[in-house]
Amino acid sequence: MPLLLSRLSENGVTWPSRGLVLYIIGLLLFAHSIQRVRRWYRLSHVPGPLIAGWTNMWLTKGYISGRFFMELPALVEKYGPVIRIAPNQVVCVDVDTLYRISGVRSLYRKSEWYTIARISRDGDHIFTIIDPEERKERKKFIMPAYAGRDIDHFEEGTDRALTDWMELIDTKYLSSAKLARFMNFEEKVHFYALDAIGEIAYSESFGCVKEDRDTKGVMAVNDVTVPLLMAISNYVAFWKMMRMWPFYYLLPHDGDNSGFGAIVGHASTIVRKRLQPKAVPKHDMLQSFIEQGLRDEEALKQEVGIQFFAGSDTVSSLLYTTFLLLLTHPSVYARLQSEIDTALASDPSTTNPPRIITDAQARSIPYLQAIIREGLRLFPPLCAPPIYKEVPAGGDDVCGYALPAGTLVATALQQWHGARDKSFWGEDADAFRPERWLGAAAADEKEGPRARRVWEMTRRMELAFGCGQYVCVGKAIAMVEAGKVLGEVSFGFTSPLH
Numbered sequence: 293m294p295l296l297l298s299r300l301s302e303n304g305v306t307w308p309s310r311g312l313v314l315y316i317i318g319l320l321l322f323a324h325s326i327q328r329v330r331r332w333y334r335l336s337h338v339p340g341p342l343i344a345g346w347t348n349m350w351l352t353k354g355y356i357s358g359r360f361f362m363e364l365p366a367l368v369e370k371y372g373p374v375i376r377i378a379p380n381q382v383v384c385v386d387v388d389t390l391y392r393i394s395g396v397r398s399l400y401r402k403s404e405w406y407t408i409a410r411i412s413r414d415g416d417h418i419f420t421i422i423d424p425e426e427r428k429e430r431k432k433f434i435m436p437a438y439a440g441r442d443i444d445h446f447e448e449g450t451d452r453a454l455t456d457w458m459e460l461i462d463t464k465y466l467s468s469a470k471l472a473r474f475m476n477f478e479e480k481v482h483f484y485a486l487d488a489i490g491e492i493a494y495s496e497s498f499g500c501v502k503e504d505r506d507t508k509g510v511m512a513v514n515d516v517t518v519p520l521l522m523a524i525s526n527y528v529a530f531w532k533m534m535r536m537w538p539f540y541y542l543l544p545h546d547g548d549n550s551g552f553g554a555i556v557g558h559a560s561t562i563v564r565k566r567l568q569p570k571a572v573p574k575h576d577m578l579q580s581f582i583e584q585g586l587r588d589e590e591a592l593k594q595e596v597g598i599q600f601f602a603g604s605d606t607v608s609s610l611l612y613t614t615f616l617l618l619l620t621h622p623s624v625y626a627r628l629q630s631e632i633d634t635a636l637a638s639d640p641s642t643t644n645p646p647r648i649i650t651d652a653q654a655r656s657i658p659y660l661q662a663i664i665r666e667g668l669r670l671f672p673p674l675c676a677p678p679i680y681k682e683v684p685a686g687g688d689d690v691c692g693y694a695l696p697a698g699t700l701v702a703t704a705l706q707q708w709h710g711a712r713d714k715s716f717w718g719e720d721a722d723a724f725r726p727e728r729w730l731g732a733a734a735a736d737e738k739e740g741p742r743a744r745r746v747w748e749m750t751r752r753m754e755l756a757f758g759c760g761q762y763v764c765v766g767k768a769i770a771m772v773e774a775g776k777v778l779g780e781v782s783f784g785f786t787s788p789l790h
C-alpha cells in the first residue's frame with residue numbers, strides 16, 4: 293500500500309489534505325442531520341414517544357420483546373387514537389378509518405413492508421404483490437377457488453385431516469383413569485392445520501398427524517424466522533435493499549436444503565407434478581388456479597407456497613387459543629357440548645354411520661359460532677404484525693392529523709387494543725363471554741338497537757381478517773375449519789383434557 297501511494301504521488305496524483313477530508317465528513321454529517329430533522333419534522337405533529345420520531349430502534353425493541361401489540365392500550369390512553377411509532381410509521385385505532393383505508397376504492401396501497409413475506413427470491417404471491425393492477429390480475433385466477441365457487445372442497449379436505457387428527461388423539465394421547473397422557477396441544481393443532489391446508493389446497497396431506505411430527509419443517513421455520521422478520525421488518529428501506537442485486541442472492545431459493553427455500557421446493561414439486569401432461573386432474577384449489585388460466589409454474593409455486601404459511605399458522609392459532617379459553621371456562625364448554633349434543637343427536641346423518649360434523653351443522657349452532665367469534669375477538673391470530681398501508685399521493689387526514697404521502701399506517705397492530713376497548717365492549721371486555729354474541733343469528737332482528745350493536749361488534753371482530761380490498765382471501769376456509777374442529781372435538785370428547 294505505501295508503495296502504491298508513493299507511486300501515485302510520483303505520477304502527480306495529489307491527496308486531499310486532512311482538513312479537506314474532515315470538511316467533507318462534516319458536510320456529510322450535516323446533510324445527514326438535516327435529513328433526520330426533516331424526517332422527524334414531517335410527522336412531528338403526530339403524538340407518540342419522542343424517541344419514536346427519531347429512530348426505528350424504539351419500535352424494533354418493542355418487536356424484539358414480542359409483546360409490542362400488548363402495549364398499545366396504554367399508548368392509546370396516553371397519546372390518543374393516532375400514534376407515531378417510528379419516524380415514518382403511525383398506528384391508528386379508529387375502526388372507521390381502518391375500513392376507509394382498506395376500502396375497495398381507497399388509493400392507499402400495500403407498502404414495501406409486505407415484501408418481508410416473500411417466500412423465495414424468485415417471485416411474488418398474492419400477499420406480496422403490491423401493484424394494484426398486478427393484484428387484480430392474479431386475483432382473477434385464484435379467487436374462484438378461495439371463494440369456494442369453482443369447487444366446494446373445503447369440507448372434504450378438512451374432514452380427511454380432522455379424521456386423522458381425532459384418531460391420533462384417540463389412540464395415542466387419550467388419558468384413562470389409570471394413565472395420564474400428556475399432549476402438546478399447540479403443536480398437535482398446528483399439525484392438524486398443516487395437514488388440512490395441504491388437503492384443501494392440493495389434495496395431499498403434509499403427513500404431520502400420521503407421523504406425529506413437523507414433516508417438512510414448516511413450524512420450525514416459522515418459529516425461528518417470524519420473530520426475527522418481525523423485529524427487522526420495520527426497516528422498510530432495508531427490505532427494499534434486500535430485493536436488489538447482490539443482496540437478492542441472500543434471500544431463500546427453492547434449491548435450499550433447509551428453511552423457507554426447502555419448503556418452497558416442496559411447493560415446486562407439487563406444482564410440477566400437477567403440470568405434467570398426464571397428471572390426473574384433482575378436485576382442489578391448485579386445479580382451480582390452473583383451470584382459471586394460471587399456468588405459469590413460478591406463479592403457481594408462489595400461490596401454493598404462501599398457503600402453507602398463511603393457512604396454517606393463523607388457523608392453528610385461532611384453534612389453540614379458543615380451546616385454551618374453553619379449557620379455562622368449564623361452564624362454557626359444558627354448554628357448548630350440550631348444545632352440540634342436542635343439535636346433532638336429532639340428526640341421524642351424523643351418527644349413523646358416524647361422520648364429521650358438517651359446515652352447515654356447525655353454522656346452525658349459534659353458541660358454537662359465538663365461541664368462534666369470541667375467540668377471534670380476544671386472540672386475533674395476526675395482531676402482532678403491523679401490516680402497513682402507504683398514504684397515497686396528496687396525503688390524507690387521519691383522525692384530524694395530516695399524514696403526508698408515503699407515511700406508513702399500521703392496519704393490524706390495533707387489534708389487541710380493539711378487543712379490549714372498554715369504551716365499546718364494556719367493563720367485561722377482557723372476559724371470555726360468548727353470550728355477548730347471542731342474538732347475532734336472530735334473522736328476524738335486522739333493525740333495532742340489538743341488531744345494530746351485533747353488526748358493529750362483528751365489524752370490529754372481523755378486522756382480524758383485514759378488510760375491504762385487502763381482506764384475507766382464506767377467511768371462508770378458516771371459518772369452515774374452526775366450526776368443524778371445535779364442533780367435532782366438543783362432540784367427541786367429554787373434555788379436551790381427558
Ligand code: HEM
Nearest residue numbers: 418419599602603606607610757758762764765766769770
Ligand atoms: C383465523 C384465520 C386467519 C386469519 C385471522 C387471517 C388473517 C389475515 C390477514 C389479517 C390478512 C392481511 C390483510 C391485509 O393485508 O390487510 C390475510 C391475508 C391473506 N390470507 Fe389470511 N387469515 C386466516 C386464514 C387464512 C387461510 C386459511 C388462508 C388460506 C390459505 C389464508 C390466506 C391468506 C392470503 C393468501 C392472504 C393475502 C390476501 C391478499 O393480499 O389479497 N388466510 N389473512
